Amino acid sequence: MGADAISADANLDFTEFDSEGLNALEKIYLFSRSRASFHRVFILHALPRYLDQMSSEDAVEYVLPLLNGLALDEDEAVQEALACQLVNIIWWFITHCQVVEDERISQLVEALDTTPQPDEHHQTSDEADATQLSVQAFTPILGTLLLSQNALVGTPARNAVVELLKRIWHADEREAGRPAHPLADDEMQRPDYDMGFLQRPERRLFEHELVYQVVIGMGRLDLPDTDEGPLSTMSTPRSIGEYNHSISESQSLEYPMQTPPGPDTSTAGSTPLAVPTGNAHDSYFPAFSSIHPTPAPATSPSGHLASVADERRTVEVATPPTFQLNFPPPSPRREAGVNTPTPGGSSPLRTTPPAPLPHPVAAQSAPAMSTEATMSLDDYFSQISPESDDVINSDVSPQDMEVYIEEGRDIGEEAAMGRLSSMSLMAAVTASGTCGLTEETKNAFVTEVERVGRDPVYWVRREAAFAVGALAKVVPDEVVTSSLLPLFETLYQDPTWHVRHSVLFALPAILSRLPAHRRRSLALSVILPLASDNSPTVRSAVLESLGEVLDAFHGDPYGPPQELLNIFLGVRDGHVRPIQLQDEQPQSAAPPSAGPSSESSFSSNISSKDGFNTHDIYEDPARPLVCAFNTPAVALTLGSSRWPELRPLYRSLARNPSFKVRRTLAASIGEIAKIIGSEHAKEDLMDVWWSSLDADESEVRLKAIECAATFVGALERPLRREVMRRLAEAFTTQRLKGWREREEVVKNLPSLLTISDLEEEVLRDLFMRALGDRVSAIREAAISVFPAFVRAWQAVPQWVNQLRSEIRALARSDAYRERTTFVTCEQSLLDSGHRDFIILDDEYFEILSLLAQDTIVDVRIRAARLLGTISDIYGNGPQSTVMSQVLKLTTPLLQDNSQDVRAFAAAVHARGVRPRSLAPAHSTHSVATFSRPPPPTPS
Structure with a gap:
C-alpha cells in the first residue's frame, strides 16, 4: 500500500473522538x-x-449511504458487526422515517391491503413532515x-429478515386485537415495540419488500426483470469481488457508496448461470456512470468535517465494460414452473402443478437431471473457450475473454x-410466521x-x-399434493x-x-x-427421521x-434391494453453510467418497x-397394547x-410411563429408574429427577409411595451428590403435591x-415452593398446623441461617397472598421481637422489612x-x-412510605430481596 494511496481521512486523530467537540453524527462519519477496521x-x-x-x-442523508459502503467492507x-446490529439499525430507520415507494408499487400494495383503516392511521401533519425513506433503502445491504458465505454474516442477516417480519406481524395482531399466537417452549414473550411512523400502510409496504424483493428476489438474481412483476426492482450492491475498496485500488479511503437506485427494467441472461448480455445492465449489478461520495455532515462547532467533504466532491468510477456471450439454452427442466409471483390482479399466481417431471431412479433414466446435477459451475464455464464460434465480438482478445468468462x-x-x-x-420465514403469512405469499x-428445487447446483436443491x-406444514392439502x-x-431420488x-x-x-393410502405408499417408497x-450419512438420516415418520401414522x-x-427395531426379515445410484463427483467447492437447518443432529460429516x-x-x-x-414417539404411535413389540x-x-444412551432413557422415562401404563412401567421401567438414580454421572441422575413427578404420577399407587420414599432417602443421605440434583428434587415438590x-x-x-x-x-x-404447600394442604388443618409449628421452630434455632430462613418464608407467604x-398471635410477635434484637445484622434487616410488610397489610390505622x-x-x-x-x-x-420491594414477588433469591433498604424517608 503506497503512501500516495492514503487520503486525508486516514490521518485523522481518533484519540480526540471522545472529546465533547464531536457530535454523534461526526463520530459515525469519521x-x-x-x-x-476496529474503528468501523x-x-x-x-x-x-x-x-x-x-x-x-x-441519518437518511449521511448515515444510510455509509451503511451501503460498510456492507461491502473487505474485512x-x-x-x-453490521449483520449483528442489522435488526436494531433497520428498525430505527423504518420507525423514525416514513417508508415510501414509487407510485406503481404503492398502488399494488394498496390493492393487496383492503382492510379498512382507522381514522388515526390517516396521514397527519406529523406524517407529512416526516423524513421519507425509500422502501428499497436496505434491500441492497440485506x-x-x-x-456472504461466512456463516457469521449470512446467518445473522437471515435472522434479521425473520425478526423484522415477526415484529411487523406482531404489530398487526396487536392492532387488530387478536390474541398472540402460542409461544414455543423456548420462546420468550415478544415485547410491544414502538412503531413510530411504521403504521399499517408502511408495514404492508415494507413487508412486501422483504418478502418479494429479498426472500424471493434473492433466488432470481440471474433472471430477467419485467415491469409486470413485483420483483422488477431488486437491486443490491456489487459483491466484494466487484467492489474491492482497498486503499491501494481506490486511491483513497472512499468506499463505493450509493443510494438505492430506482426501479430497474433492464434484463439479464435467461439461464441460471447467464451473464449480462449486450448493453443491458443487470438489475442485481447495476452499472453506474459515476458513484458520488457520501456528503459530509453539516458543519458543527468543531468544524472537523468541512474540509473532508470538500476533498471528496468528484470521484469518478469507470463503468464496467459490457460484453455478450451466448450460452447453451436451458434444459426443459429448468424452465418448468418458472413464474414470477405477482400478488396483483393482473398476474395471478399459478397454483397448478408444473409440467410432469422425469423420475430419475437411476442416472440413466434421467439424462437431463444427471447432466445438470453433475455439472459444476466451473465445468459449465470451462466449456466456453475464448476461441468459441459463439462469441459475438470476434475482435475481443483472448485475455479479455478470459476476464469476461471469469466474471460470468x-x-x-x-x-x-x-x-x-x-x-x-x-x-425460516415459513416456520416463524405461520400466522402472518398470507395465502398469496405462501403460493409465491x-x-x-x-x-x-430443480436447480443444477446440488447444494441449492x-x-x-x-x-x-x-411449506408442507402451512399450505393447503391440495397444494401439497399438486x-x-x-x-x-x-x-428423494436425486443422484446426489x-x-x-x-x-x-x-x-x-x-x-x-x-x-x-398415499402416506403409507410414500413412506415405503x-x-x-x-x-x-x-x-452412510443418508442411512443415518433414515434412522434419525424414522421416529417422526412412524409418528405420522399416529391414529391410523x-x-x-x-x-x-x-x-x-432392528429386525432383519428380508433383504432390501439397494437403490442403484452412483454419487457424482463433487460439483464445486464445498457448499456454503446454510445454517443449523442443514445440519443433522446425529450424523457424522461423512463425505461422498465414504459412500460405500x-x-x-x-x-x-x-x-x-x-x-x-x-x-x-414410536411408543406413542403403537400405544400401550403394542408395547411388547418394543420391549x-x-x-x-x-x-x-x-452415557448418552442412559441419559436419554432417563430423560424420557416419565413420558414413556404415561404412554405404556402402570403395569408395563412396573415391569420394564422401574429398573431403569433405580439405575438412573444411582448412576455415577450427575447428568443421568439429573435427567431422571427432572421427570420424577411425571414418572411417579404414572405408576400404580403402591409404587408411588415406594419411589417417593427412596427419592427422599437419596436426598437425605446425600446419594444425590450434586446440589443441582437436590435443587431439582425441591423444584418438583409442587407437582408431587398434586399426586x-x-x-x-x-x-x-x-x-x-x-x-x-447447607447450599x-x-x-x-x-x-419458593412454600406457598405451594400452603395451597395444597389448606383443606387439611392438621397438616397445616404441623407445618406452621416446624416453620416457627426455625426462628428459635441456634443457627442464624435457619433464623434467616424463617423470616424469608414468612415474607414469601405475604408476597404471594397466602396471609x-x-x-398474628402473641407467640408470633414474641418471635419477631427476638429476631429484631438478633446479633446478626442480616436477620435484623429482614425482620425490619417483614414488620413493614405486616404493617402495610394488617395495619388499618394508628389505633389498630x-x-x-x-x-x-x-x-x-x-x-x-x-x-x-x-432505614x-x-x-x-x-x-x-411503604418499604420498597426490591425483588418481584415470584423471585426465588431472597438474598437479593433483602440486600438493600428503601430510600431514606424525606424529613
Whole structure:
C-alpha cells in the first residue's frame, strides 16, 4: 500500500473522538471512514445508540449511504458487526422515517391491503413532515450480507429478515386485537415495540419488500426483470469481488457508496448461470456512470468535517465494460414452473402443478437431471473457450475473454448462492410466521420452491428440500399434493446424496398432510430404498427421521407399516434391494453453510467418497442413541397394547453402557410411563429408574429427577409411595451428590403435591430438610415452593398446623441461617397472598421481637422489612392492635447500629412510605430481596 494511496481521512486523530467537540453524527462519519477496521467495527456496534442522538433527516442523508459502503467492507469482521446490529439499525430507520415507494408499487400494495383503516392511521401533519425513506433503502445491504458465505454474516442477516417480519406481524395482531399466537417452549414473550411512523400502510409496504424483493428476489438474481412483476426492482450492491475498496485500488479511503437506485427494467441472461448480455445492465449489478461520495455532515462547532467533504466532491468510477456471450439454452427442466409471483390482479399466481417431471431412479433414466446435477459451475464455464464460434465480438482478445468468462462464473456462483439464501429464508420465514403469512405469499413461496428445487447446483436443491418441509406444514392439502409432492418425489431420488439426506427431514411434514393410502405408499417408497443407500450419512438420516415418520401414522387404525417398524427395531426379515445410484463427483467447492437447518443432529460429516461403507443401517454406531431418542414417539404411535413389540429393544438399550444412551432413557422415562401404563412401567421401567438414580454421572441422575413427578404420577399407587420414599432417602443421605440434583428434587415438590396417595410426612420432611440445606440455592428453591404447600394442604388443618409449628421452630434455632430462613418464608407467604397461614398471635410477635434484637445484622434487616410488610397489610390505622405491636417492635430499630435497619424502621414509622420491594414477588433469591433498604424517608 503506497503512501500516495492514503487520503486525508486516514490521518485523522481518533484519540480526540471522545472529546465533547464531536457530535454523534461526526463520530459515525469519521469512524466509518477510518482505515482501521476496529474503528468501523466499533461504530457499527455503537450505531443504534448514536442514532438516537440525531435527527432522522441527518441519518437518511449521511448515515444510510455509509451503511451501503460498510456492507461491502473487505474485512469480514465489519460485515459481521453490521449483520449483528442489522435488526436494531433497520428498525430505527423504518420507525423514525416514513417508508415510501414509487407510485406503481404503492398502488399494488394498496390493492393487496383492503382492510379498512382507522381514522388515526390517516396521514397527519406529523406524517407529512416526516423524513421519507425509500422502501428499497436496505434491500441492497440485506442482499449483500445474505450472499456472504461466512456463516457469521449470512446467518445473522437471515435472522434479521425473520425478526423484522415477526415484529411487523406482531404489530398487526396487536392492532387488530387478536390474541398472540402460542409461544414455543423456548420462546420468550415478544415485547410491544414502538412503531413510530411504521403504521399499517408502511408495514404492508415494507413487508412486501422483504418478502418479494429479498426472500424471493434473492433466488432470481440471474433472471430477467419485467415491469409486470413485483420483483422488477431488486437491486443490491456489487459483491466484494466487484467492489474491492482497498486503499491501494481506490486511491483513497472512499468506499463505493450509493443510494438505492430506482426501479430497474433492464434484463439479464435467461439461464441460471447467464451473464449480462449486450448493453443491458443487470438489475442485481447495476452499472453506474459515476458513484458520488457520501456528503459530509453539516458543519458543527468543531468544524472537523468541512474540509473532508470538500476533498471528496468528484470521484469518478469507470463503468464496467459490457460484453455478450451466448450460452447453451436451458434444459426443459429448468424452465418448468418458472413464474414470477405477482400478488396483483393482473398476474395471478399459478397454483397448478408444473409440467410432469422425469423420475430419475437411476442416472440413466434421467439424462437431463444427471447432466445438470453433475455439472459444476466451473465445468459449465470451462466449456466456453475464448476461441468459441459463439462469441459475438470476434475482435475481443483472448485475455479479455478470459476476464469476461471469469466474471460470468462469479455472477453464476453468486446467483446460485442467492438461490440458496432464498430457500433458507423461505424455510425460516415459513416456520416463524405461520400466522402472518398470507395465502398469496405462501403460493409465491411454493412457486419459487418448485423452480429452485430443480436447480443444477446440488447444494441449492438440498436447501430447497428444507423449504419443502416447512411449506408442507402451512399450505393447503391440495397444494401439497399438486405442487410439493411431485417435487419431493424428484428430490428423494436425486443422484446426489446431500439432497437425499435433506429430503428425509422434510418427509414427516409431507406425510402428515397426505391421505392414509398415499402416506403409507410414500413412506415405503422413500424409507426402504434410502435405508440401503450407498451413503452412510443418508442411512443415518433414515434412522434419525424414522421416529417422526412412524409418528405420522399416529391414529391410523392399521398403525405404521411393519417394514418401517422392523427397521427401527432392528429386525432383519428380508433383504432390501439397494437403490442403484452412483454419487457424482463433487460439483464445486464445498457448499456454503446454510445454517443449523442443514445440519443433522446425529450424523457424522461423512463425505461422498465414504459412500460405500461396510456397515449397514442395522450396524450404524449411532443406532442405540437414535433409537433411545425416538422410542417415546414410536411408543406413542403403537400405544400401550403394542408395547411388547418394543420391549426387547428397550431392554437392550437399558443395558447399553453408553452415557448418552442412559441419559436419554432417563430423560424420557416419565413420558414413556404415561404412554405404556402402570403395569408395563412396573415391569420394564422401574429398573431403569433405580439405575438412573444411582448412576455415577450427575447428568443421568439429573435427567431422571427432572421427570420424577411425571414418572411417579404414572405408576400404580403402591409404587408411588415406594419411589417417593427412596427419592427422599437419596436426598437425605446425600446419594444425590450434586446440589443441582437436590435443587431439582425441591423444584418438583409442587407437582408431587398434586399426586394422590403420597405420604404427607415424607413430603414435609423433605421440604424441611431442604430449608436447612447447607447450599443457599436449595434453601431458596424450598422457600419458593412454600406457598405451594400452603395451597395444597389448606383443606387439611392438621397438616397445616404441623407445618406452621416446624416453620416457627426455625426462628428459635441456634443457627442464624435457619433464623434467616424463617423470616424469608414468612415474607414469601405475604408476597404471594397466602396471609391466612400466618397467625398474628402473641407467640408470633414474641418471635419477631427476638429476631429484631438478633446479633446478626442480616436477620435484623429482614425482620425490619417483614414488620413493614405486616404493617402495610394488617395495619388499618394508628389505633389498630397490629399496628401498635409493629410500632413497638420497630421503635428500638430506629437506633440500630445498621443504617439499613434504621432505614426500614423509619419507613414503617412514616406509614406513608411503604418499604420498597426490591425483588418481584415470584423471585426465588431472597438474598437479593433483602440486600438493600428503601430510600431514606424525606424529613
